[in-house]
Every structure is written in C-alpha cells, then in structure tokens.
Amino acid sequence: MQVFQEIHSCFLQQRPVDQHLSRFFRRNSQFGSRDRRWISATIFGYYRWYGWLKQLSEQQLKLALLLGYLLDGNEVNELTLHWGKQLGFEADWFLRFESHSSLDLEKKSKIVAEFIQDSTVDSLNPNFIPKLDLQLITSLQTRPHLWIRLLDAQNQSFPKFLDKKGINYSAHPTLKNALAVHAPVNLHESMDFKKGKLEVQDLSSQIIGLICKPQPGENWWDVCSGSGGKALHLAALMNGTGKIYATDIRHQALKECAKRMKRAAWKNITPQVWDGQKLPEALPALDGILVDAPCSCSGTWRRSPDIRWSLSKEKVLEFAELQFNILKQVAPVLPAGKTLVYATCSILPEENEQVIARFLKEFPEYCLLPMTHPLTGDITTEGLYLLPPEVDGNGMFVAALTKR
Ligand SMILES: C[S@@+](CC[C@H](N)C(=O)[O-])C[C@H]1O[C@@H](n2cnc3c(N)ncnc32)[C@H](O)[C@@H]1O
Known part of the structure; x- marks a missing residue:
C-alpha cells in the first residue's frame, strides 16, 4: 500500500509511473523479482482500468487494486487469495476471473458492476477525445508482447536461450526478424543481447x-x-x-x-x-x-x-x-x-x-x-x-x- 501511495502521488502530479517505479525498485533492493512483478502488475492493472476503478472511494483502495490486477488477466496466487480474504472474498469468488484472456469487455464490465456505478466502455475512453471504436478500446485494455528485433532472422541461439529459461515466445508470421516474448525475461543474461545481436523494439x-x-x-x-x-x-x-x-x-x-x-x-x-x-x-x-x-x-x-x-x-x-x-x-x-x-x-x-x-x-x-x-x-x-x-x-x- 505504501508503494502504491508513493506511485499514485506521482501519477496525480502527472509524472510517468514507469520511471518512478523503476527508481523505487532501485532504491528498495529488498524486493525480489517475484515481488517486483506482482507490484508492477498491480499498479499497471490499476491504471489500465482507472476509468472504472477511480470511482471507488479511498477506503476501497485495496479492492480497486485487486480488481485492476485481476481484470488485467494476472494469475491468482497465494498473495492474491490472501488479499481477497482480507476483503471478505473466498477462493471461489476468484473463479469468475478464470480464463481471463477470453473475457471480453462486456463480461468484465458485468463482473465489476456490483462495485462500480459506471462500468461502461465509455468510461474507459478519456473524455477529451472522440469515442474510440470498440475493437481499439478493447485492445487498449490488454498488454502487448515484448518485441525483439533479431539482427539475423535465422538466429537460433536466442530461441534456445528462451527455451532453456522456459519462456514462451513466437516468431512473427510475416516479419521474419520480429519475435514476441510472452513472459518477463532478463535480457542481460543473454549473450545475443550483450553482443548487440538483438534489440528490444516494438x-x-x-x-x-x-x-x-x-x-x-x-x-x-x-x-x-x-x-x-x-x-x-x-x-x-x-x-x-x-x-x-x-x-x-x-x-x-x-x-x-x-x-x-x-x-x-x-x-x-x-x-x-x-x-x-x-x-x-x-x-x-x-x-x-x-x-x-x-x-x-x-x-x-x-x-x-x-x-x-x-x-x-x-x-x-x-x-x-x-x-x-x-x-x-x-x-x-x-x-x-x-x-x-x-x-x-x-x-x-x-x-x-x-x-x-x-x-x-x-x-x-x-x-x-x-x-x-x-x-x-x-x-x-x-x-x-x-x-x-x-x-x-x-x-x-x-x-x-x-x-x-
Ligand atoms: C518518439 S521519440 C523518438 C524515439 C526514437 N526515434 C526511437 O525509435 O527510439 C521523440 C524524440 O524527440 C525528441 N525531441 C523532443 N523535442 C525535440 C525537439 N524540439 N527537437 C528535437 N528532438 C526533440 C525527444 O527527446 C524524443 O527522444
């Protein structure tokens, strides 16, 4: 909660959250990679669904953060279950978020409707721009993959590196040098990265x-x-x-x-x-x-x-x-x-x-x-x-x- 308060005050001052979060983790090295992933997922989930979650009161902040995490399709783990319990939710409450990847906006809207007054698509659209089409706004509610540009489309060693780490990836069907990585990866452990054989590029x-x-x-x-x-x-x-x-x-x-x-x-x-x-x-x-x-x-x-x-x-x-x-x-x-x-x-x-x-x-x-x-x-x-x-x-x- 303390981490969130710090990040949120930066958000309210219209400063970029990702930069502040990186600085926060550098200052607080006690957080391991699992904690960092969990904190980041909670914070980014909250802002992705902010159009809905901002309607919850300050007293409901814990609920808002939990909903953001779940709406964003993150896994239900021990920490989440514990958190839910504090809010009075038993394990079966989480089942509604299962198969989250296939949950469309309408289903998500129904799930949160018991807590949030206006869970329409319109409230996810910033009000200073015209209405975005439904397909685009639905995409905006999801995270894109991390994209790698391989210098050599035939590169075999980087896929092998990912296989060894148990990280899923997929080659782009048309752009032969583009590879999507489906889970967090520490590129500094890859020789190909160290030698400039690949770049992170959207x-x-x-x-x-x-x-x-x-x-x-x-x-x-x-x-x-x-x-x-x-x-x-x-x-x-x-x-x-x-x-x-x-x-x-x-x-x-x-x-x-x-x-x-x-x-x-x-x-x-x-x-x-x-x-x-x-x-x-x-x-x-x-x-x-x-x-x-x-x-x-x-x-x-x-x-x-x-x-x-x-x-x-x-x-x-x-x-x-x-x-x-x-x-x-x-x-x-x-x-x-x-x-x-x-x-x-x-x-x-x-x-x-x-x-x-x-x-x-x-x-x-x-x-x-x-x-x-x-x-x-x-x-x-x-x-x-x-x-x-x-x-x-x-x-x-x-x-x-x-x-x-
Ligand atoms: C979209 S980013 C460029 C990203 C970069 N081309 C890449 O592929 O990584 C736009 C850049 O414009 C620079 N910029 C901002 N104001 C500028 C100015 N008045 N003159 C020149 N560059 C400027 C910013 O520092 C920023 O790096």
Missing part, C-alpha cells in the same frame, strides 16, 4: 524502419532519434554501410544511443545534439529523413496505461505545433525526389494527418508518397495507422512524403 516501430526502406550506402537523418531504436534498425537495414545522422534534443538519450551502437558494433551512426532550431552542421546530401516526432504517446497507452489519464486537449495541440515546427525546420534540407518519413506513436489525428495536411499546404513542393504496408502488402497513398489488434504493439501513425 513491432510498430520495426514497421516504421521497414517503411523507410533505406538502401545500403545511403545517407539518412534520423531527426528525433532518442536512444536510437529506429537509427539502429536503419543501420541494420543498410548493413552498416552509408551514414545515419542521429539527432535529438536530449544529450542523455544520445549517450544511450552511442552505448547501443557500440554493443552492436555499428560504425555508421553519428549521434549529435539538435534542439530543433538551427540545422545541424555536417549534413551531407541526404537520401532520406525520418522524423519520429515527439508526441502525446497516446499510442503507447497499452504499455504505459497511466499516461492515458493525464493527457489533455491543450497538450495534444502543443505537440501538434512542435511536430509542425520540426517538419518546417527539416523541409528545406531534403533534396528533390528523396524521402521524408513522418511518424508518431500517437493515435490522435491532430498529431498525425492534420499535421501532414498543414505541412503540405505550407510546403506545396512536397507530396505524399504511396507506401506498402509491410504486413498486408496493401498500398496506401495516405498516412497509415498501425493499430492493435492488427498490429500487436504500440499504436503508430506513419506518412511518407517526397519533394517534387
């Missing part, structure tokens, strides 16, 4: 790299590279040839990018701080630009359910302005006939097609390029949303443009 994020389709020997500018998730993917797609300029406003993120480059022995990435203002020096003639823009991260609500409740319309519009300004800065740099890929991990049109529409109006020399959906092979001449359940990852938007 499935949608892997699709963005494939849409960029960089060719060996090309020059790319990854404008908002952060810690290099996509820059490393571009480097792999280019077989370590050509050049990638990885810029970001955050020095610390670029340090992490440099660490990951070193681990994978990529020599073709140049990290450099850029604040979105004056153009960075030493940019060569570019073949492509990737703007993986800062955004509301509304597409990551499955992994970070707390941020769904701290977003506002004003914040979304501020991001839209920043996104447009970054595009405006980079627009003059792209040579005619080359590619500009714009991506966000937002599911909100204000940050996606509306930014692109504004950009195309102000820069009429740009036009949209047709894109092939890497999973379906469908060709689209507009922006593309990568959304669960079709893509079991973060929700993302991507558009490809070129200069006439």
Whole structure:
C-alpha cells in the first residue's frame, strides 16, 4: 500500500509511473523479482482500468487494486487469495476471473458492476477525445508482447536461450526478424543481447524502419532519434554501410544511443545534439529523413496505461505545433525526389494527418508518397495507422512524403 501511495502521488502530479517505479525498485533492493512483478502488475492493472476503478472511494483502495490486477488477466496466487480474504472474498469468488484472456469487455464490465456505478466502455475512453471504436478500446485494455528485433532472422541461439529459461515466445508470421516474448525475461543474461545481436523494439516501430526502406550506402537523418531504436534498425537495414545522422534534443538519450551502437558494433551512426532550431552542421546530401516526432504517446497507452489519464486537449495541440515546427525546420534540407518519413506513436489525428495536411499546404513542393504496408502488402497513398489488434504493439501513425 505504501508503494502504491508513493506511485499514485506521482501519477496525480502527472509524472510517468514507469520511471518512478523503476527508481523505487532501485532504491528498495529488498524486493525480489517475484515481488517486483506482482507490484508492477498491480499498479499497471490499476491504471489500465482507472476509468472504472477511480470511482471507488479511498477506503476501497485495496479492492480497486485487486480488481485492476485481476481484470488485467494476472494469475491468482497465494498473495492474491490472501488479499481477497482480507476483503471478505473466498477462493471461489476468484473463479469468475478464470480464463481471463477470453473475457471480453462486456463480461468484465458485468463482473465489476456490483462495485462500480459506471462500468461502461465509455468510461474507459478519456473524455477529451472522440469515442474510440470498440475493437481499439478493447485492445487498449490488454498488454502487448515484448518485441525483439533479431539482427539475423535465422538466429537460433536466442530461441534456445528462451527455451532453456522456459519462456514462451513466437516468431512473427510475416516479419521474419520480429519475435514476441510472452513472459518477463532478463535480457542481460543473454549473450545475443550483450553482443548487440538483438534489440528490444516494438513491432510498430520495426514497421516504421521497414517503411523507410533505406538502401545500403545511403545517407539518412534520423531527426528525433532518442536512444536510437529506429537509427539502429536503419543501420541494420543498410548493413552498416552509408551514414545515419542521429539527432535529438536530449544529450542523455544520445549517450544511450552511442552505448547501443557500440554493443552492436555499428560504425555508421553519428549521434549529435539538435534542439530543433538551427540545422545541424555536417549534413551531407541526404537520401532520406525520418522524423519520429515527439508526441502525446497516446499510442503507447497499452504499455504505459497511466499516461492515458493525464493527457489533455491543450497538450495534444502543443505537440501538434512542435511536430509542425520540426517538419518546417527539416523541409528545406531534403533534396528533390528523396524521402521524408513522418511518424508518431500517437493515435490522435491532430498529431498525425492534420499535421501532414498543414505541412503540405505550407510546403506545396512536397507530396505524399504511396507506401506498402509491410504486413498486408496493401498500398496506401495516405498516412497509415498501425493499430492493435492488427498490429500487436504500440499504436503508430506513419506518412511518407517526397519533394517534387
Ligand atoms: C518518439 S521519440 C523518438 C524515439 C526514437 N526515434 C526511437 O525509435 O527510439 C521523440 C524524440 O524527440 C525528441 N525531441 C523532443 N523535442 C525535440 C525537439 N524540439 N527537437 C528535437 N528532438 C526533440 C525527444 O527527446 C524524443 O527522444
């Protein structure tokens, strides 16, 4: 309860819960891996179902946390049974949560209706955005798998490592380098990870790299590279040839990018701080630009359910302005006939097609390029949303443009 109070006060101040929880565990090393897993599952379950659970009173906090844990499909174990007993629930009460994976929203809504006044789908929809469709909101109530990008699709040693640990996994049916891991794994124990033979990278994020389709020997500018998730993917797609300029406003993120480059022995990435203002020096003639823009991260609500409740319309519009300004800065740099890929991990049109529409109006020399959906092979001449359940990852938007 004390852990939760600390985390919840951070949530109320609109600070990201995952970062705070990691810091909490670093400070409190007495918690073993089992406790950590249980605490994390309880906390994330609570925020995933916050639209319902916030209706319970402070005195019912224990019940709210237990319901969040169970609604999220976590296993009923001794700890949970003990907790339930304190609240007056016997073991058979838990049976209603059995086969949780097949429980749809309607069934879950019925289960909690005895405690919660409004357990409708609408109350899971943040009120500042239009109603999301039922399929999408149902997906938002589930966690995506941890996705790995294997450098070599034929890699046998990592699956063997997972087999040895008894961890289930599955290869993506279409993206041969993508592997979903179905249970928590300590990657620092894997030689492949230590040698940079794999990266943790969300499935949608892997699709963005494939849409960029960089060719060996090309020059790319990854404008908002952060810690290099996509820059490393571009480097792999280019077989370590050509050049990638990885810029970001955050020095610390670029340090992490440099660490990951070193681990994978990529020599073709140049990290450099850029604040979105004056153009960075030493940019060569570019073949492509990737703007993986800062955004509301509304597409990551499955992994970070707390941020769904701290977003506002004003914040979304501020991001839209920043996104447009970054595009405006980079627009003059792209040579005619080359590619500009714009991506966000937002599911909100204000940050996606509306930014692109504004950009195309102000820069009429740009036009949209047709894109092939890497999973379906469908060709689209507009922006593309990568959304669960079709893509079991973060929700993302991507558009490809070129200069006439
Ligand atoms: C979506 S994240 C990038 C993730 C990264 N591309 C990856 O694949 O791991 C957006 C990045 O934009 C950076 N950013 C925010 N404001 C910026 C600005 N004004 N100019 C440049 N980068 C900025 C953030 O620091 C953040 O790392």
